[in-house]
Amino acid sequence: xxxxxxxxxxxxxxxxxxxxxxxxxxxxxxxxxxxxxxxxxxxxxxxxxxxxxxxxxxxxxxxxxxxxxxxxxxxxxxxxxxxxxxxxxxxxxxxxxxxxxxxxxxxxxxxxxxxxxxxxxxxxxxxxxxxxxxxxxxxxx
Amino acid sequence: xxxxxxxxxxxxxxxxxxxxxxxxxxxxxxxxxxxxxxxxxxxxxxxxxxxxxxxxxxxxxxxxxxxxxxxxxxxxxxxxxxxxxxxxxxxxxxxxxxxxxxxxxxxxxxxxxxxxxxxxxxxxxxxxxxxxxxxxxxxxx
Numbered sequence: 001x002x003x004x005x006x007x008x009x010x011x012x013x014x015x016x017x018x019x020x021x022x023x024x025x026x027x028x029x030x031x032x033x034x035x036x037x038x039x040x041x042x043x044x045x046x047x048x049x050x051x052x053x054x055x056x057x058x059x060x061x062x063x064x065x066x067x068x069x070x071x072x073x074x075x076x077x078x079x080x081x082x083x084x085x086x087x088x089x090x091x092x093x094x095x096x097x098x099x100x101x102x103x104x105x106x107x108x109x110x111x112x113x114x115x116x117x118x119x120x121x122x123x124x125x126x127x128x129x130x131x132x133x134x135x136x137x138x139x140x141x
Numbered sequence: 142x143x144x145x146x147x148x149x150x151x152x153x154x155x156x157x158x159x160x161x162x163x164x165x166x167x168x169x170x171x172x173x174x175x176x177x178x179x180x181x182x183x184x185x186x187x188x189x190x191x192x193x194x195x196x197x198x199x200x201x202x203x204x205x206x207x208x209x210x211x212x213x214x215x216x217x218x219x220x221x222x223x224x225x226x227x228x229x230x231x232x233x234x235x236x237x238x239x240x241x242x243x244x245x246x247x248x249x250x251x252x253x254x255x256x257x258x259x260x261x262x263x264x265x266x267x268x269x270x271x272x273x274x275x276x277x278x279x280x281x282x
């Protein structure tokens with residue numbers, strides 16, 4: 001996690017009552033898999049993130065999670081949902097909600113820019129032990 | 142509110158675990174100011190809507206509300222927040238969160254396509270009496 005990667009503490013306005021340009025925000029991030037909060041809605045956060053390559057399989061026991069692709073192509077492998085396809089493919093302007101408790105693995109084809117929407121405090125690598133892929137929460141941009 | 146406007150009851154999967162093409166969904170709506178739910182995340186809903194012209198001043202006492210513009214140009218007048226600009230201007234790829242309790246009036250410059258994110262049950266015209274601008278909730282597309 002490069003310390004030079006721009007981030008800031010939560011602003012007083014929580015990113016509300018202002019125009020947020022998602023493309024401009026995500027373009028300012030230097031590293032991959034390093035979510036940055038841009039705004040809060042009640043106890044939920046909007047986070048932009050740049051992705052490249054495969055992430056780890058994980059799940060969030062207590063919450064659904066939303067992926068909205070801003071640029072590029074994202075695949076999300078899904079495990080254990082007989083009624084769902086085993087892999088979701090998302091391009092710019094497409095979104096998917098992963099239900100709580102469902103194991104999933106995001107995979108970026110090339111560089112992908114994504115808007116994540118989930119409750120404050122969700123750990124990117126899921127419940128349980130933290131790994132080298134675990135990102136620090138509440139870093140704003 | 143044209144009865145021919147396509148809508149459906151909530152699907153069993155609540156729009157989860159599938160790819161949702163926001164542009165395709167919103168293009169299938171026939172009327173303006175008629176939100177259609179495309180997915181749920183916990184007790185929140187993602188709604189697509191086509192806007193044209195001015196809406197009414199209103200507020201939601203209990204919840205923040207998010208506007209993400211998919212196409213076109215949306216202005217949102219804001220009342221009573223000294224620290225905020227009195228008008229937000231949003232184009233495609235830009236979003237804004239209106240805080241709970243804050244009076245606001247969306248105004249569409251031409252036809253605008255928007256993704257709304259807010260808790261299930263929020264009334265589009267705000268708290269209080271229902272008007273001819275009040276849309277029925279929980280209509281899916």
